[in-house]
Each structure stands twice: as C-alpha cells, then as structure tokens.
Amino acid sequence: xxxxxxxxxxxxxxxxxxxxxxxxxxxxxxxxxxxxxxxxxxxxxxxxxxxxxxxxxxxxxxxxxxxxxxxxxxxxxxxxxxxxxxxxxxxxxxxxxxxxxxxxxxxxxxxxxxxxxxxxxxxxxxxxxxxxxxxxxxxxxxxxxxxxxxxxxxxxxxxxxxxxxxxxxxxxxxxxxxxxxxxxxxxxxxxxxxxxxxxxxxxxxxxxxxxxxxxxxxxxxxxxxxxxxxxxxxxxxxxxxxxxxxxxxxxxxxxxxxxxxxxxxxxxxxxxxxxxxxxxxxxxxxxxxxxxxxxxxxxxxxxxxxxxxxxxxxxxxxxxxxxxxxxxxxxxxxxxxxxxxxxxxxxxxxxxxxxxxxxxxxxxxxxxxxxxxxxxxxxxxxxxxxxxxxxxxxxxxxxxxxxxxxxxxxxxxxxxxxxxxxxxxxxxxxxxxxxxxxxxxxxxxxxxxxxxxxxxxxxxxxxxxxxxxxxxxxxxxxxxxxxxxxxxxxxxxxxxxxxxxxxxxxxxxxxxxxxxxxxxxxxxxxxxxxxxxxxxxxxxxxxxxxxxxxxxxxxxxxxxxxxxxxxxxxxxxxxxxxxxxxxxxxxxxxxxxxxxxxxxxxxxxxxxxxxxxxxxxxxxxxxxxxxxxxxxxxxxxxxxxxxxxxxxxxxxxxxxx
Numbered sequence: 269x270x271x272x273x274x275x276x277x278x279x280x281x282x283x284x285x286x287x288x289x290x291x292x293x294x295x296x297x298x299x300x301x302x303x304x305x306x307x308x309x310x311x312x313x314x315x316x317x318x319x320x321x322x323x324x325x326x327x328x329x330x331x332x333x334x335x336x337x338x339x340x341x342x343x344x345x346x347x348x349x350x351x352x353x354x355x356x357x358x359x360x361x362x363x364x365x366x367x368x369x370x371x372x373x374x375x376x377x378x379x380x381x382x383x384x385x386x387x388x389x390x391x392x393x394x395x396x397x398x399x400x401x402x403x404x405x406x407x408x409x410x411x412x413x414x415x416x417x418x419x420x421x422x423x424x425x426x427x428x429x430x431x432x433x434x435x436x437x438x439x440x441x442x443x444x445x446x447x448x449x450x451x452x453x454x455x456x457x458x459x460x461x462x463x464x465x466x467x468x469x470x471x472x473x474x475x476x477x478x479x480x481x482x483x484x485x486x487x488x489x490x491x492x493x494x495x496x497x498x499x500x501x502x503x504x505x506x507x508x509x510x511x512x513x514x515x516x517x518x519x520x521x522x523x524x525x526x527x528x529x530x531x532x533x534x535x536x537x538x539x540x541x542x543x544x545x546x547x548x549x550x551x552x553x554x555x556x557x558x559x560x561x562x563x564x565x566x567x568x569x570x571x572x573x574x575x576x577x578x579x580x581x582x583x584x585x586x587x588x589x590x591x592x593x594x595x596x597x598x599x600x601x602x603x604x605x606x607x608x609x610x611x612x613x614x615x616x617x618x619x620x621x622x623x624x625x626x627x628x629x630x631x632x633x634x635x636x637x638x639x640x641x642x643x644x645x646x647x648x649x650x651x652x653x654x655x656x657x658x659x660x661x662x663x664x665x666x667x668x669x670x671x672x673x674x675x676x677x678x679x680x681x682x683x684x685x686x687x688x689x690x691x692x693x694x695x696x697x698x699x700x701x702x703x704x705x706x707x708x709x710x711x712x713x714x715x716x717x718x719x720x721x722x723x724x725x726x727x728x729x730x731x732x733x734x735x736x737x738x739x740x741x742x743x744x745x746x747x748x749x750x751x752x753x754x755x756x757x758x759x760x761x762x763x764x765x766x767x768x769x770x771x772x773x774x775x776x777x778x779x780x781x782x783x784x785x786x787x788x789x790x791x792x793x794x795x796x797x798x799x800x801x802x803x804x805x806x807x808x809x810x811x812x813x814x815x816x817x818x819x820x821x822x823x824x825x826x827x828x829x830x831x832x833x834x835x836x837x838x839x840x841x842x843x844x845x846x847x848x849x850x851x852x853x854x855x856x857x858x859x860x861x862x863x864x865x866x867x868x869x870x871x872x873x874x875x876x877x878x879x880x881x882x883x884x885x886x887x888x889x890x891x892x893x894x895x896x897x898x899x900x901x902x903x904x905x906x907x908x909x910x911x912x913x914x915x916x917x918x919x920x921x922x923x924x925x
Contacts, residue, residue, distance in 0.1 A: 318346065318361065318499045321432035325439035330453035331446075335460045336439055337503040338486040339467060342479070342644050343438075347496040351429040352639030352743075355632055356577065356599045357410060359428040361495075362438030363643060364413035365469070365600065366428065367406040409469025409600050416441050431497070442467055449518055457487060457506065462515030468601045468645075473521040475536035475603045477513075482602075482648055484511050496726060496746075529606045532656035535649050540596075542607040542614070545588040552887040554585075554592040556613040558624075563894045564880060566610065566661040568626035569654055570617050572673045573633040573691040581630065591615045593628035595653065599642060602649025610661070613882065618687055619679045621841035624882035626671075627657055635692035636735040636776050638745035647696070651703035658704075665706040667697070667786035668874025668903055668910055674779060675787075677840035677909045681862050684767035684840075687909070689777040693732060693749040696725050697785035708786055709820065716821030717923030718790055718872060719799060721783045723750055723818040732776040742776055748785040750818045752808040756798035763808045765907060767862050779908040783810065787905055790826050790870035790923060802869040804907040805835075826870040827902050827918040835864040836917035838906060844879035844897025853883045853893050863906065865913060871904040873920060 322340070326333035340346055343363035344354075353359050357367040416437030417424045426433045445463035446453060454460070461480055468479035490505030524538050531537030546552045560566055574581045578598050584590050585607045593616040594608045608614040616628035631650060634640045654670060663669050672691055678684035701708050708722045726746040735742035751774075752763040762772035763781035772780035783789065789801035797813035812818050829836045837860035846855045858879075865871060879897035886892075900915035 318348075318431055318435070318495065318497070319501050321435045322501075324432070325436040328436065329439040329443040331439045331442045332455060332457045332460065334487055334503060334506065335457045335464065335483075336435065336442065337491075337501070338457075338483045339442065339464060340435065340438065341486050341491055341493075341503065342483050342648075344641075345495075345644050346493060346499075346501045347641070348431040348434070349496065349639060349641050352641070353428075354599060354643060355634055355637070355640045356643075358600070358643070359413060360434030360437075361431055362434050362441075363600075364416050364427055364434055364437050364441075365410045366413035366424065367410035369413075369424070369428070407469075407471075409471070412441060412469065413437065419444055438467075449515060451515065458509060458511045461511035461513055462519050465516055465519055465521075470536070470601045470603065471521060472524040472536065472538075472603075473516060473519065474524055475601050476519065476521055477516055478534060478536040478649070479601050479645060480511070480513075480516075481534060482645065484509065529604075530610055530660075531604055531606065532652050535602065535604055535652050537604045537606060540582055540586065540605040540607055542585050542592040543588040544612075546887040547588070550886060553588040554590055555608050555615055556882075556884040556892070557889050558611055558613045558882070558884070558892070560611045560613070561661055564624060564882060564896075566625060566627060566657075567663060567875065567877065568622060568669055568671055569657055569663060570622065570626050570628045570671050570673055570676060571650075571691055571695070572616065572628060572630045572688075573635055573695070574630045575634055575690070576632075578632055581632070593630050595627070596630040597632065597646050597650050597653070599632040599646045602643075602645040604649060604653060610657070613884070617673065617676050618683070619676050619841060620882070621679060621843065621880070622671075622676050625880070627661075629653065631691065633691065635690045635694070636742070638694050638732075638735060638743050642695070647700060648703055651700060655704060664875075665701070665704050666874070667784070667788070668872075668905060670704075671910065672697075672784065675784070675909045677906075677911050678767065678861065679840045680859050681767065684861070685769065689779055692776065693730075693747040693782070693784075694745060695748060696746070697748045698722060698725050701786055710822065712821040712823040712923075714821065716791070716823055717870075718788050718822040718824055718826070719801065719812075719819040720822045721750055721785050721787050721789075721819050723748070723785065724816070725785070727816065728818065731774055733773070734775045734777065738775075749782045750784075750810050752781040752783060752801075752803060752810050754806075754809070756795040756800070756809045758811070760809075763803060763806060765804055781808070782908055784908065787908075788822055788824065788872040789905060790872060792869070802871060805863055805866055805869065823923055825873040825920055826923050827865070827873055827904060827913060827920055828870045829865060829867045830917060830919050833867060833917070835866045836913055837861075838863045838865055839901070839912040839914075842877060842879050842901035842903070842912045843881050844895050845899045848879065848895055848897035849881075850893065850895070852891070853881075853895060856881050861911065863911070865904075865906075865918070870921075870923070871906055871913075872923075873902050873904060874910065875903040876915065877901055877903065 326336050340361045344361050358365045419440040422433045427437045445466040449462045464483050465476035465480040468476050470476040488507050491503045494500050527539035529537040529539050592614040594614050596605045617623045673688045678687045729744050730751050732742040754761045764772050765780040792802050792807045793800035798809050799812040800807045800809045843856045843858050849855045879899045881895040884892040901912045
C-alpha cells in the first residue's frame, strides 16, 4: 500500500505529506519465513513421487484423486517450495496454514524487513507492530495445518516439510469437510463441491463458491506440470464434469452483500470503503472524488504488494489519515475487497498523473521474501479482476498499461530515489499474463528489431541481496527479472541509473540494471549469447542464449529523436502545455527528468495520449477540473520504468525486422 506522490499546488501541509508519504508494512498477523529453507532433497517424500503421494492419500482418505490434485493445483500448482511458507503461512502442495509457527520462526527478522521496498527516502506514517505468538488465535483459515495434524496423527513438522505428508493432511481435511456436510465419501468428483468450498477457508459463501468454481475449472481442463522439485504431475481433463453446487447451501457460510462493488461475476468481492473525510484547514483524506471515465480515461492498472497481512491492511485503508488504493486481494482464497470506486482517484502510485489515470490493486504479500510465495487462487482472482477492468475501461493488456508499482516513473527528478519497487522480482509476470489470456510469445522473425523479456521463471535465478540483511544474498528463487550489464560479460559493470545518484547493486530493491518479463525494448546489438537493448539512454547487455533464451523477438512501433536533433527530454508525467490551463487552475510545470533520449536510439511505444492534469486540491469538488492539452505524448518503455516523450520531439517508425 504505497503512498501517492502529488505534484498539485498544495493547500494543506498534512494532506500533502499523506499523498507523498510511503506506507510501510501494516499491522501484521505473521511475517513470512525468510530463513534458510530445507533443501529439496530433504523434503522429498519417502513414498517416491508426488503423483503416487496423491494416489495414496486419495485411497486412504477416500477422496477422489482428481479432486485432491485440482485443489492442490489451485493452492500451489503442486509446488512444495522446499518447505517454506506462503505469504499467509501456508506450507506444501496443499497450502496447509500454520500462522503461529511462521510468526514465531521470524520474530527476530522484523528489523531486517523494516524497509522491504527501498522506501527509506520517505517517512513512514505508521509503525510496524508485531503480534506476539501468545496473542489471540488467528482466523481458522490460517490454522489448517494443526487441524490436519489432529486428523492424521502426522506431526506438524512433517506436514510442513514432507510433501507426501502434506498431501495426506489435505486429503484428511477434505474428507472431514465432506463428513461434516453429511455427504458420503463418494468416488464421483461431482459430489465434492461443498467440501472443496469449505477447504478454501473462506467464511462467506461467495468467496467459497468462487474458489470451488476455480477448482472445478481445473478438473474440467486438466493440467500437466513439472513442479519446483522436478517432478511431473498430471491431472486428466474431465470436460463434462458438473458439480453439485446445491451443496453450497448446506455449508453454513454467511452471505455477503456486494454493496455495488465493481467486480466480475465469477469472483468474490466485498465493499470495505476507504473514507472520504475532511479534517479542517482544507485537509482531507484519503482519496479524491472524480467522474472517470467521463471526465478522463483510465489507462493503467497498477499491481502492488501489501507488505502486510489482510486484517492489518484493511484497517489501514479505512484510516482517513492514510493513503488509499482501489482493491486488495487476499492470498489464501482470492477474496477481493474494493475500497475506492473506479470513478474516483485513489492515492497509491507515487505519481499524480498515473494516480489520475489508473486503478491500484494490492496483493497480500512481501517483496523481499522470495520463499513467501503467492497462491494460485490469488493470481487467478487478480487476473479475473484485471480482465474485467481492461474490458470495461479499454485498458490494453500489456506491460505498458498493466504496470507494476516498480514501473511507475518518478514524476520529477526529486521523486526518483523514493519511488517504489513492488511487487518485485518474485512476482510471476509470465504466468500472470497467461492467466490474463495474453501469453507472451514471439511476434517477429529470428532477427526482430524488438525483444520481449521472457525468461523461464523457475530456471531464471539471478542473485539478489538484502532480503533479510543488507548485502547478504537472498535465498535462490525463480524470478521474472533479467540483469543488465555495460558489456557482453557478466564481469562488466552493471548498468547505472543516473536518476538514483548511486552505484548499481544486486540489491532486491535496486532497479538500476533490471528488466522485467513482458517489457519490450529495441535491439541495439547482438554478440553470441548476448543481446543489447537501448535502456535509459545507454546500450545495455543481457544474456540471451539460444538454448535457454531470456527474451523472444518482437515487432512494433518505436520512437527516435527527429532528424537533426541531438537528444530529446524524457518526462515522468504527461502534463498539458501552459496555454491549456483555465483561469483558477495553477499551471503545472512540464519538467523533464534527468535522462535524455539520444539521437540514434529507439524506444518502444506503448501509447499516444494528450497532456492531461486532474486538479483536485480541495475537499469540495466544485473546483475540481480535468485540463486536457493539445500537445501529444508517447508513453515509452525507457528503463525499468515507463516514461513519456513529447510527440513533437520524436519520429515514430516501425521497428526494423
């Protein structure tokens, strides 16, 4: 939940601080396990193979093997994560939750995770309290592992680290849920809808139904995947399977009204409003009322991570002295809470221009915790929401419109060092775009003029440092990002970002020399297994071997400085020319960033749009104005972050292929 940078003319100091401050970790029930995880060999099942573990558990607890496989796929995609917990303390292929253990194991790490996104340049609005292990019980959805231990007699430690034991624990929980509903332990997968809904841990009917529907979608389509431990697991498709959805009525789960939430029909969504409140002295919070898309278009969706757990995050967004965002998504089951209507402007992106034209979505998670994995349920729920918003507001499904918070540009030079870096290198963009229905693939021949960054997430494991202790290596983990060098040699210097005024490092929050999956760049050169791209006004090299490519060829439009021009300025916002401002609206400076786009270099075009500024510095809306200019801008992929150039300064041309 990051604070919003505003470049509006301020009327109240405290309001300005809230809109520019960075929010750090919220009050958290647990902190993910950041210490060394057991090695893969230590977690291998003695039964010899995960597929056999599913068959054995299904037979022992009389649960259809296909149901067990489908539930596990939605929980973890069958990965064991070497015994490390998810962002909500879930372990193993069945994501059995043990929040107390995850918290107790990591209390000593709280200081090391104080600045998880590199936001120290801005003051925190709230401290980061920790809930002691002896406090009130966590919700039932966060304590399924101890319950599984009671049902199976398997020690909790083994349920956390042994995949076969974990699968058995999940089977026992499903069988217990089926019995509680008064249903027989049937061999027909169609008879297990209610038990699957209960397994989600949701306490309301809509969330449980959305989860169960996803499980049955997996059953119908089937899946085949090699896990993080290198095991092939297969689920045969059953396309005509029709579950007994009437069982949901007997689950005893509460019914929640959507209260007019703006969500797709096949997700669970509840209204938890962020307050629009006045404090006096022209100060107010924590968002702005608007009239989008009538007043201005919505062009971006910004993906965030919360750096805190569900309950604490929801408490913060309801605090009028805090910042805001539009949606939060829960990790355990994909429940969505909406806080700000799309017509209004939330304070979330750290760039007022982007705020005014975007929707912000928070995901329960932690950037600097590589083993604190996200659940498939959350990825799928998020993708459905993004597809819905994309269709409703005409937002293109690409990386220049579906932004990570880490790709939002600093609006001016002074903001660059404090811009956020979430959701970070461990968010699986390649899988996410598959769920969005826009898989990343080659769109050009062998020598396309552009490349789309697309490493194999699991195999791509660049070294990062500072997840727990400054300068110390993070745990090895799959990543969506690829490192950039000044030459075609991994011993050469890392690419430097002059806007940061610091030397580049391998720090988990240092974006100086990294590109991210789905981003597109113009090819500047090639050398053996290396490819160079134009990046921040420089030629930047990355390893791209033919046998294990980290990028695929692409085609599209690029901009280059007009003929005879040595370089053109680059901007962090697309504001109108001064002549466009009406009386009563202060003219906003069109101030360039410290970068330039030199002659001969090319950068991929993401969009063309007029200069635009949303003036809203008062609680009452009568003075609010949307100023639209005549000058056009191109949004480009300039570095790790996007940027803008004036159309009058550049020439647009197709990439050479």
